[in-house]
Structure formats: structure tokens, C-alpha cells
Amino acid sequence: MASVKSKAGANNESSPYRESARAGAGSPSLVAGAASLSLNSSRAYALEDFDTIATVGTGTFGRVFLVRDKKSRGFFALKAMKIPDVIRLKQEQHVHNEKEVLTEVNHPFLIKLFWTHHDERFLYMLMDYVPGGELFSYLRSRGRFSNGTGLFYTSEIVCAIEYLHARNIVYRDLKPENILLDHDGHIRLTDFGFAKKLSDRTWTLCGTPEYLAPEVIQSKGHGRAVDWWALGVLIFEMLAGYPPFFDDNPFGIYQKILAGKLEFPRHLDFYVKDLIKKFLVIDRARRLGNMKNGADDVKRHRWFKTVDWDAVPMRRLKPPIVPKVSHEGDTSNFDVYPEDEWKKEPPVPPKDLEIFKNF
Known part of the structure; x- marks a missing residue:
């Protein structure tokens, strides 16, 4: 539920989930790596806590996966971004900005960020999964x-x-x-x-x-x-x-x-x-x-003139379109992506990883 677009200059990619994971990474090897922190959640996560269900978005340097928490059985969107591509496209600051902004906001009409993490190849952002599509x-x-x-x-x-x-x-x-x-x-x-x-x-x-x-x-x-x-x-x-x-x-x-x-x-x-x-x-x-x-x-x-502005953020207005969603992990409202293994990325040199030490 995030997007993975090239953030260099104006870009015209297709969609949030479609470009999800503003970086690109193949099925992220769900291997624990460095820095992790808990943001809008009282819980700290690790990559091994999740099963990957499907890709729900792709983009210039990343993917967004639907994942399921093995313990709680809850569904999330995991955005994975290839660190070499983020650096090559000069998107380091945009990635940091995204984390900074999402860490600070909490609103019914904005996506929620629960956790960020990186290993030697990828940056990860764990967000809520929004099943209705774009x-x-x-x-x-x-x-x-x-x-x-x-x-x-x-x-x-x-x-x-x-x-x-x-x-x-x-x-x-x-x-x-x-x-x-x-x-x-x-x-x-x-x-x-x-x-x-x-x-x-x-x-x-x-x-x-x-x-x-x-x-x-x-x-x-x-x-x-x-x-x-x-x-x-x-x-x-x-x-x-x-x-x-x-x-x-x-x-x-x-x-x-x-x-x-x-x-x-x-x-x-x-x-x-x-x-x-x-x-x-x-x-x-x-x-x-x-x-x-x-x-x-x-x-x-x-x-x-007909809008009750107090009712809007309370989600009290009646939506004109109710998506067909059969269960919380339903992916039918997103495009289907081939679940090809991403190329195995070589580990990033320590000097490049230093840029993301606080991610």
C-alpha cells in the first residue's frame, strides 16, 4: 500500500500498490538484519514474523507484498526497496522523508506505518493493508x-x-x-x-x-x-x-x-x-x-454546502462505492503480479549502508 516509484524528477508511474515499495526488491528474503523499530505499534517486529502471500504492487525500485503475521494472523503491506536502486536514483532523502512523515501522522484517511527495518540489501516499511484497491x-x-x-x-x-x-x-x-x-x-x-x-x-x-x-x-x-x-x-x-x-x-x-x-x-x-x-x-x-x-x-x-464537516473525519458519510472484499487478505482488487524471485542482490557496502543506519 505504498508505492515504489522513481522519485527522481517528475515521474508518471501507475499506482500506489502498483508501484509499491518505492524501491525494488525481489521476494525479500525474510531474513532479519539490522535496525528495527516500532512506530505506530507497541510491538517490535522481525522479518521472520511474516509469511509472504502475494505481490500487490511494483515500481522502479521496490515491491509491496501482502504479508501475514504468523502470530496474530493479521494482514499487512510490506514495502521492500532495493538499497542499490534507491542510491542510484538519488532517492535516499525521499525515503527518509517518507519514514519521518509517516512516523508523525495518525489520521483515518492516511496509511499507517508500523515498523521500518533494513538489512544489507533492502529497506522495509510495514504498513496496514487496505484491501479495496486504488x-x-x-x-x-x-x-x-x-x-x-x-x-x-x-x-x-x-x-x-x-x-x-x-x-x-x-x-x-x-x-x-x-x-x-x-x-x-x-x-x-x-x-x-x-x-x-x-x-x-x-x-x-x-x-x-x-x-x-x-x-x-x-x-x-x-x-x-x-x-x-x-x-x-x-x-x-x-x-x-x-x-x-x-x-x-x-x-x-x-x-x-x-x-x-x-x-x-x-x-x-x-x-x-x-x-x-x-x-x-x-x-x-x-x-x-x-x-x-x-x-x-x-x-x-x-x-x-451539503457536507457536514464534523462527520467527515468520523467516517460518517456514506461511501458511494463499497469494494468487493471477501476477507481481510483479499487481493482481488489489485493487479496480479508474477511472483518471480527478485534477482539476488549483492550486499551493499558498509559505507552505503551507513546512509540508512537510522532507518
């Missing part, structure tokens, strides 16, 4: 969502973003592939490889081309406002079935984003068009969500 899959199968369905997902995402921003965390990778549905149909944001704790601005070019804010493309330094821009893109894609800025190559996409020209399908609700326009404002000082009242300005927008 929002991306449901959007592609339906073509587009109704106004009410888009409103439900947007409301839950607004609460997740508000929570992160209150902790000075910018997410930077909002897209349908990184939104999982739990067995009841509520959202969980996953793949925090681009997330970062901000002191001021950051300059790294990262994200998915169609979702990048203008200030990221222009390398002006960016902050939390990029998440509100991405939300505007996401709402458009959910309700139209395609993103507002697309082209055959990233450069063409960037040109369209900077031109800022929006063409709405005719069926879109008047208020949602107004909301999208207010998110997709090139001047971030005037972008909804990034002004003095922050997320409160967003919540007060007319499109949300």
Missing part, C-alpha cells in the same frame, strides 16, 4: 464519477490535506493511483515518498506531470499550495474522466499548465467548475486553500 481502478472502469461521488472523495481528501498542512507537511503526490479504498469504501492516502516536512519552501521537482503546480515547473520554490492545485486537477479528472492538462509528452503538459487554459465538459456542475477554477489559479497567493483561512475557505465553498 481509486484509479474504479475511475477507469466507470469512465468518470457522478457529482455526488466526486463530492464524497473530495471531502475526505480535504480533511486529509488539512491535517497534513496543520503539521507543516506537504504531500506532493495527490492522484487517483495514490488513493486507496478500505473495505467500507473510505479513502486512505498512500505513497508518502514525495511528502516532506516544510520549514519554508522546497525546490525539488517531483510529482506526476499532469498534477504539477506551475510553481513546481518553474522551479520558483513551492510549499503547501501545490496540494490544493493537485486537488483541483483531481476533482476535474474524477468528474470529467481525464485530467485538465494532458499531452503526449511532459513538456507539452507543462506548457498547458503554465498557459492555464481550462476547458470544462458541459455536464459539470456550476459550483464545481467554480471550485476547480479557484484551485487552478497560477498565482498561489490567490489560490483557494492557500490564503489566510486555509482549508476553512475550501470547506465554505458552495459545492460543499
Whole structure:
């Protein structure tokens, strides 16, 4: 339930579980190695505590496995990342950022991290398994969502973003592939490889081309406002079935984003068009969500007039899609991946391992 993407520059990989394990590792030899710590759990784990059931995501330098705790019989997602690939792709800082952010957060709409670990070949992150699959899959199968369905997902995402921003965390990778549905149909944001704790601005070019804010493309330094821009893109894609800025190559996409020209399908609700326009404002000082009242300005927008904002984080809104999940370890909502043995990686030299000594 994490993603394993190349974090160098803008990347456009497919999906959280699909790219899971932001690094790559073959069936991790479940062998205990160095540093382990317990995060959102009172228990310290070891790799031998788990049986590997299936691969539920792959990516540039990792995999996400569904694993089962031999003692409790509970299911988890284990993200395994190949250390040599993390280093080759210069993703060391992103991996550390992901751990730092996930260690700090606890929210019903965010993935939970229970344990991190490394041995001489791989980095591991143990997270909760979210069996409903990616929002991306449901959007592609339906073509587009109704106004009410888009409103439900947007409301839950607004609460997740508000929570992160209150902790000075910018997410930077909002897209349908990184939104999982739990067995009841509520959202969980996953793949925090681009997330970062901000002191001021950051300059790294990262994200998915169609979702990048203008200030990221222009390398002006960016902050939390990029998440509100991405939300505007996401709402458009959910309700139209395609993103507002697309082209055959990233450069063409960037040109369209900077031109800022929006063409709405005719069926879109008047208020949602107004909301999208207010998110997709090139001047971030005037972008909804990034002004003095922050997320409160967003919540007060007319499109949300029927939403009881106190009920949203309590998971009291009725989900429009309830995934078909037969049991906690059901993998039917994810793609099937060949369970090939990963190439046996040579152990990483001690000087390289030193980078991850606190992981």
C-alpha cells in the first residue's frame, strides 16, 4: 500500500500498490538484519514474523507484498526497496522523508506505518493493508464519477490535506493511483515518498506531470499550495474522466499548465467548475486553500454546502462505492503480479549502508 516509484524528477508511474515499495526488491528474503523499530505499534517486529502471500504492487525500485503475521494472523503491506536502486536514483532523502512523515501522522484517511527495518540489501516499511484497491481502478472502469461521488472523495481528501498542512507537511503526490479504498469504501492516502516536512519552501521537482503546480515547473520554490492545485486537477479528472492538462509528452503538459487554459465538459456542475477554477489559479497567493483561512475557505465553498464537516473525519458519510472484499487478505482488487524471485542482490557496502543506519 505504498508505492515504489522513481522519485527522481517528475515521474508518471501507475499506482500506489502498483508501484509499491518505492524501491525494488525481489521476494525479500525474510531474513532479519539490522535496525528495527516500532512506530505506530507497541510491538517490535522481525522479518521472520511474516509469511509472504502475494505481490500487490511494483515500481522502479521496490515491491509491496501482502504479508501475514504468523502470530496474530493479521494482514499487512510490506514495502521492500532495493538499497542499490534507491542510491542510484538519488532517492535516499525521499525515503527518509517518507519514514519521518509517516512516523508523525495518525489520521483515518492516511496509511499507517508500523515498523521500518533494513538489512544489507533492502529497506522495509510495514504498513496496514487496505484491501479495496486504488481509486484509479474504479475511475477507469466507470469512465468518470457522478457529482455526488466526486463530492464524497473530495471531502475526505480535504480533511486529509488539512491535517497534513496543520503539521507543516506537504504531500506532493495527490492522484487517483495514490488513493486507496478500505473495505467500507473510505479513502486512505498512500505513497508518502514525495511528502516532506516544510520549514519554508522546497525546490525539488517531483510529482506526476499532469498534477504539477506551475510553481513546481518553474522551479520558483513551492510549499503547501501545490496540494490544493493537485486537488483541483483531481476533482476535474474524477468528474470529467481525464485530467485538465494532458499531452503526449511532459513538456507539452507543462506548457498547458503554465498557459492555464481550462476547458470544462458541459455536464459539470456550476459550483464545481467554480471550485476547480479557484484551485487552478497560477498565482498561489490567490489560490483557494492557500490564503489566510486555509482549508476553512475550501470547506465554505458552495459545492460543499451539503457536507457536514464534523462527520467527515468520523467516517460518517456514506461511501458511494463499497469494494468487493471477501476477507481481510483479499487481493482481488489489485493487479496480479508474477511472483518471480527478485534477482539476488549483492550486499551493499558498509559505507552505503551507513546512509540508512537510522532507518
